[in-house]
Amino acid sequence: MRTPFLALIKWVFLLALVTLSSAMLTKVSGIWWVAYPCACVAGMLLRISWLGILLAGLLSGALLWLLPAMLWIQSKGLDFFIALDQSMGLPGHGFGFLFGSALLGGLMNTFGLVTGQSLLRLIKPKSMKKKYKIPDYRA
Amino acid sequence: MRLFRFIFWLLMSALFFFVLVGKVGPYQKLYVWFNPISGLSPQEKLPDWQAPPNQLAGLKSSVDVYIDSTWVPVIYAENDWDAYFMQGYVSAKWRIFQMDFITRFAAGRLSEIIGPKAIDLDKKQRFLGLSYAAEIALHAFEQDSLSKLAMDAYTAGVNTWLSQVEDKDLPLECKLLQYKPAPWSNFKSALLLKYMADLLTGSVHDIQVQNTLSDFGPEFVGQWFPDYNPNPNASIDPQKRGSTSIPDSIKAKDPFSSYLNKITGFEDPTDGLGSNNWVLHGSRTATGKPFLANDPHLPLSLPSIWMEMHLVVQGRPVYGVTLPGAPGIIIGMNDAVAWGVTNGTVDVKDYLALRLTGQHPELWSSGDVKLTDRFGRDSTIAKNSYFSGHGWEPLSYRKETIDVKGAPSQSFLIPYTKFGPLLRETVKNQHGETLRLTFQWTGFEPSNELRSFLLLNKATNVEECLMALSTFKCPPQNFVFADTTGDIALWQKGLLPNRKYDVGKWVGDARNPDHLWQGFLPDSISPFIKNPKRGFVFSANQHPTPSPYPYAYTGFFELWRNQRILSRLENAKQWDFQDMQALQMDSYSEEAATLLPLMLEKLPKQNTPMYDSLLQWDYVYRAHSQAATFFHQWLYAFEQRLWHPLNPELHEIPERWVLPHILKDNEDKYKTWMPKDTGSVSQWLLEAFTFCQDSMVKETWQSFKATKIQHLARLEGFSVKAIASSGHHTAPNAMTPTHGPSWRMVVSLEPPVNARVSLPGGISGNPASEAYYQGIKDWSYGIYKMVVPGKIPEHPKFHWKCAPLSSP
Numbered sequence: 001m002r003t004p005f006l007a008l009i010k011w012v013f014l015l016a017l018v019t020l021s022s023a024m025l026t027k028v029s030g031i032w033w034v035a036y037p038c039a040c041v042a043g044m045l046l047r048i049s050w051l052g053i054l055l056a057g058l059l060s061g062a063l064l065w066l067l068p069a070m071l072w073i074q075s076k077g078l079d080f081f082i083a084l085d086q087s088m089g090l091p092g093h094g095f096g097f098l099f100g101s102a103l104l105g106g107l108m109n110t111f112g113l114v115t116g117q118s119l120l121r122l123i124k125p126k127s128m129k130k131k132y133k134i135p136d137y138r139a
Numbered sequence: 140m141r142l143f144r145f146i147f148w149l150l151m152s153a154l155f156f157f158v159l160v161g162k163v164g165p166y167q168k169l170y171v172w173f174n175p176i177s178g179l180s181p182q183e184k185l186p187d188w189q190a191p192p193n194q195l196a197g198l199k200s201s202v203d204v205y206i207d208s209t210w211v212p213v214i215y216a217e218n219d220w221d222a223y224f225m226q227g228y229v230s231a232k233w234r235i236f237q238m239d240f241i242t243r244f245a246a247g248r249l250s251e252i253i254g255p256k257a258i259d260l261d262k263k264q265r266f267l268g269l270s271y272a273a274e275i276a277l278h279a280f281e282q283d284s285l286s287k288l289a290m291d292a293y294t295a296g297v298n299t300w301l302s303q304v305e306d307k308d309l310p311l312e313c314k315l316l317q318y319k320p321a322p323w324s325n326f327k328s329a330l331l332l333k334y335m336a337d338l339l340t341g342s343v344h345d346i347q348v349q350n351t352l353s354d355f356g357p358e359f360v361g362q363w364f365p366d367y368n369p370n371p372n373a374s375i376d377p378q379k380r381g382s383t384s385i386p387d388s389i390k391a392k393d394p395f396s397s398y399l400n401k402i403t404g405f406e407d408p409t410d411g412l413g414s415n416n417w418v419l420h421g422s423r424t425a426t427g428k429p430f431l432a433n434d435p436h437l438p439l440s441l442p443s444i445w446m447e448m449h450l451v452v453q454g455r456p457v458y459g460v461t462l463p464g465a466p467g468i469i470i471g472m473n474d475a476v477a478w479g480v481t482n483g484t485v486d487v488k489d490y491l492a493l494r495l496t497g498q499h500p501e502l503w504s505s506g507d508v509k510l511t512d513r514f515g516r517d518s519t520i521a522k523n524s525y526f527s528g529h530g531w532e533p534l535s536y537r538k539e540t541i542d543v544k545g546a547p548s549q550s551f552l553i554p555y556t557k558f559g560p561l562l563r564e565t566v567k568n569q570h571g572e573t574l575r576l577t578f579q580w581t582g583f584e585p586s587n588e589l590r591s592f593l594l595l596n597k598a599t600n601v602e603e604c605l606m607a608l609s610t611f612k613c614p615p616q617n618f619v620f621a622d623t624t625g626d627i628a629l630w631q632k633g634l635l636p637n638r639k640y641d642v643g644k645w646v647g648d649a650r651n652p653d654h655l656w657q658g659f660l661p662d663s664i665s666p667f668i669k670n671p672k673r674g675f676v677f678s679a680n681q682h683p684t685p686s687p688y689p690y691a692y693t694g695f696f697e698l699w700r701n702q703r704i705l706s707r708l709e710n711a712k713q714w715d716f717q718d719m720q721a722l723q724m725d726s727y728s729e730e731a732a733t734l735l736p737l738m739l740e741k742l743p744k745q746n747t748p749m750y751d752s753l754l755q756w757d758y759v760y761r762a763h764s765q766a767a768t769f770f771h772q773w774l775y776a777f778e779q780r781l782w783h784p785l786n787p788e789l790h791e792i793p794e795r796w797v798l799p800h801i802l803k804d805n806e807d808k809y810k811t812w813m814p815k816d817t818g819s820v821s822q823w824l825l826e827a828f829t830f831c832q833d834s835m836v837k838e839t840w841q842s843f844k845a846t847k848i849q850h851l852a853r854l855e856g857f858s859v860k861a862i863a864s865s866g867h868h869t870a871p872n873a874m875t876p877t878h879g880p881s882w883r884m885v886v887s888l889e890p891p892v893n894a895r896v897s898l899p900g901g902i903s904g905n906p907a908s909e910a911y912y913q914g915i916k917d918w919s920y921g922i923y924k925m926v927v928p929g930k931i932p933e934h935p936k937f938h939w940k941c942a943p944l945s946s947p
Contacts, residue, residue: 032174036152065173069180080907084179086856101173101180104159111152118145 011052018042018060018109023067035064035105036112043116053117057110065105069098167545171317177307179314190937191232192303196944197224197295204229204939207932209924210902210910213449220292222452223466225941227296230446231323234463234904235301236310237442237851239320242327242464245269245334247541252318254544265539265553268560269337272582273330279585279610280329286590290325293466297323310904312852318544323464331464332589336582338437339482339614344695345490346405347791349645353401354790363793364644366693399492399574399646400567401789413697414481415723415871416619417677417708418627420670425715428889429621432719433470433479434880436873439848441857441911443900445469445882449928450596456929457596460882460898467592470882472894474928475599476622477886483615483631484680485694486643487581489656491558492566492574493525493649495534525556525575528652532557558649559583566646576646579656581634586612601626601669608632609662617678621888628669629676631683635660640691660690675708677701679871698796699729699869716895716923719885722871724921730795730869731758731770737802738777741821742828749832760867762841767867771843772835776827781820840865846874848899848915850906857906864919883923895923 021042022035039057048056069081082094090096159170166172172179191204200217202225207213212229216222230238243249247264249257280286301322309319352360414435421427437444445460448468459471470479524531534554541549554561558579565573587610594607604620608630615633620626636643636656647654666683668676679701707722739753749769756766781801782792801809806820846864850857866874873879883897901913917924 026176032170032176033156036156065175066180067175069175081180083854083856083906086854097172097179101175101178104169104173105175107155108159111148111155115145115148115152118141118148122141122145 007049007052010046010048011056014042014046014048014052014056014113015060017045018056018113019063022060022109023064026064033108035061035108039109039112040116040119043113043118044120045116047117047120050114053113054110057113058106061105061107061109062102063105064109065101066098069101168317171314177305177314179311189308190939191228191300191941193940193942194944195224195228195299195941197299198941198943201940201942204937204941205932205935206937206939207449208934208936209447210913210936211447211449211926212902213451213932213935215451217453219288219452222450223289223292224296224299226448226450226461226466227293227323228300229296230293230461230463231297231300233902233910234442234446235297235304235320236312237904238297238323238327238331238464240312240851241334242330245273245330245337247539250541250543252316252544255546258541258543258549261541262551265541266560266562267337267341268553268555268580268583269330269333271537271555271560272333272336272580273326275583275585276333276587277326277329279587280325280589283587283590283610285593286587287325289466289589289593290328293328294323294325311906312854312904315854328465328589331462333582335462336588336614339616340485340487340580340582343486343488343490344791345486345488345643345645346402347789349399349490350401351785351790352645353399355784360645363797364791366640366691400569402564402566402576402646403789404564413484413680413700413868413873415677415679415700415704415873416479416481416617417675417704417722418619418621418629419708419711419714419719420627420674421625423674423708423711423714425713426887426889428623428625428887429627430714430716430719431472431477431479431619431621431627431886431888432723432884433481433619434723434883435470435480435482436878437881438877439846439879439881439899440851441848441859441900441906442851442902442904443881443898445898446902447896447898449926451929454929455597458894458926458928459884465589465592467589468596469592470884471596472884472886472892472928473596473598474623474890474892476595476601476604476620477888477892477894478595478598478604478618478620479884480616480618481678481680483617483633483683483694484696485615485631485633485635485683485692487613487615487634487636488578489580489636489638489643490576490578490646491527491649491654492568492576492646493527493556494572494574495523495525496531523554525561525577525649527556527558527649528655534561556649577649579636580613581615581636581659582613584612584634584659586610586634588612600624601628604628605630617680617683619676619678621886623888623890623892625888626670627676629667629678631666631678632662633665635665635690635692638691638693642691643693660692664690673709675711677704677708679704698794699733700871700873702729703727704871716885716887720883720895720921720923723880723883723885724865725871726760726865726867726874727871728758728760728867728869731756731760731767733799734774734795734802735770737799738773738824741802742824745828745832747832750828760840760865760870760872762863762865763839765837765839767840768838768843769831769835771840771867772831773827776830777824780818780823780827840867844874845876846879846919847876849877851904857911859912859915862915862919880918883918885923891927891929893925893927896926897921897923 018039022038025034025038026032078094081097085094085096160168163169199220202221203215204225205213214222214225216225243252245264246269247261250261280290301320306319313319348360348364416433418429418431421429424430446463448461449456449458455473457468457471457473459468461468523534525534534556536552536554539551539553543549556577558577560577562576564576566576567573591607591611595604598604598607600622601620605628608618611632612634615631615635617629617631620628637658637660638656639653642654680697681701682696703725704722735753735758752766753770756770760767785792801820841863846862848859848862864874866872868875884894886892886894897914897918899915899918901910903910905911
């Protein structure tokens, strides 16, 4: 039980790290792609399974890119996004644009995490191997 | 292996970035749309509420701007410059995309932001010559100090906003198209006014009537398209002003260009434009002072073609609607006068066929021809000549370049005759000669409509209003006025060509001097009324004068609305706001009241619910009436059968005023005029009735009419569909699927001047803003809001104070 619990903690930590740091940097800088280096750095901090990386990346990116939209929906409803979808020729009753936004944000962070993780494994393979024996759950 | 994995993911990341910044299918730079900071989703953050900086470079004194509780900007300024500067600033803040898009459309420059899809549309626009017309107008505007000051200040205001705006705060449409609007200029304001002139005068029936003439002959056209319909109520008595002698107008020699073959490739003229205005004298109102009403019927769009604006300069207010892109108020009121306009619908654009000679290279390919314009800039090469009336004349050329987003630019030459652009379309005569088409338009004449509006804004009585119109030429408009002293007036003002009789109804022959304009009619003989005995003036796009009028003019004049308005006004006693508003919202159709009894008389009695409902119908196009839908369909189906030898896409269909005569007693006469005798009126009525009854889904009028307010750039999601509304184009409440009263205004001239107004759409062009859809519901139900020019808003949404930028 200990190992999956540890993985869950790491996974949540990663998610929060990527989301918050990139959200803050994006907001401050006004530059959308700072999320990518944030995710790279996060990917280098912890070794985690590929599945964890994928989930953390997709979720953090989706949260980051959707946050403004979610706040808007909370206060005003979905009407604007329904109109936006219709205008862009997307189906989905207002979710087409949102889904697209979440997917792109998620992919960006996933690519950031996976690149960071590959870099980590490239530069610190031995020490990592010592510290983290390849856990069974990773398969 | 690890190195390979790292490089692989790095490359994958690079590929992903390439997709975001590159082109995917029809979409470019996806990151711009999906950017969480400046993309489409945070559109609600567009700064509706964001104040301008406390100090603005360009202002001369401090300015107070209130945004009132209905989002109308109220600008308090110490001088004209500051008022027009801030008008430009706030117009750009809320409507910059509209201003940019419409002027691009007018100039034929949409390809720059849309890409190759818009090239054909741009070419079509270039051949209308609106930029050429705007250059001429701008020259006139800039000769006049009042107009120049207003335009310079307005342009400075727009450009100040553009210089301050960040990309993330640009309109949604700019983000979708991924461009930033270009700086504003006085030329664009002139172009906007020419766009409006073209909208109101550019759609003429000459080609359709010419085709009817070619296919059915002069006798047929003479019978079905006379100069005047026999409607006895459709006139405004002309009153002579001044002592200009009346020139002789005689019939043209050989008025018919029947030697021409059919002309194809032209779009049907756009109908549906029309407006109402009327003024009641104090003798007919409850207050003892005049009431003025105006509702211009224009294409309904979001954002609205109009923008409400309230300017107060040195304590003198002016309130009304303006065109985003032009300074001043176009329709409105101040503390002493009110004015309104309807379209004159007089034909001021004539097509001419002409023969070319000289070298005959492809005229519209690019080449080294030097160019000239009206002001003698550059030089002309006479590549071709054309024969016009008195001899051969050289063509001049304008080089046009269409820059295309994502594709190479296209350059070509447009030849100009002394009349206007030479069109690409050709027509053959009966000898097989190929002729070119050109057109002459009063919009190409130097004029200054802007000065007229600026002076109206400041007028203190009706006489000053009349003087303000001295430079107003195109489009001809029926202006109505009222002032607080009790004077009322109507003047149809505009430049009208002096033609021979029958000229201008179809395509003229440029070789025939009688087919050319013989100068222009003087203002002194234009239709005018001041303080008439009957106690009101009105116009609804009908014939401005009765048939004995001694000058030849032609046009496309309204038939039914004016009759209803006239009958209501004749009975007006002690009218107040409620009565005036009720007439604007009146959906009673004089057409239905005239035609339906005659149609039912000729129809064998039917034992169906629809027949019974028609018998009981009161001719009011109510939103929930099914009888209204059925009658509309039945009449249309009957007309199709009646005029079946004519092709509506090519020929002109006779106006509906002839129907009562055919239905009453002239069926035999009708048959002799028609080229084929293939049935009887009764038979077609029955056929049409049965067809409608069998095929028509029972729909309410509202659902059948399906009035829609379309987004300016045709983005469906941002349009408003199926608006709950009554009305019909033959009723005072002239609502159609795409057109309608774009502004309703009723003004009481009892001091202090106050008004009830209604506008379909709010100030903002941002679909995510609450001020985008504002007012549509009230407008559809005929609910007005009260306004008082000069009154400081009691509960403004915002109050901004701006001072001139102090020197460092």
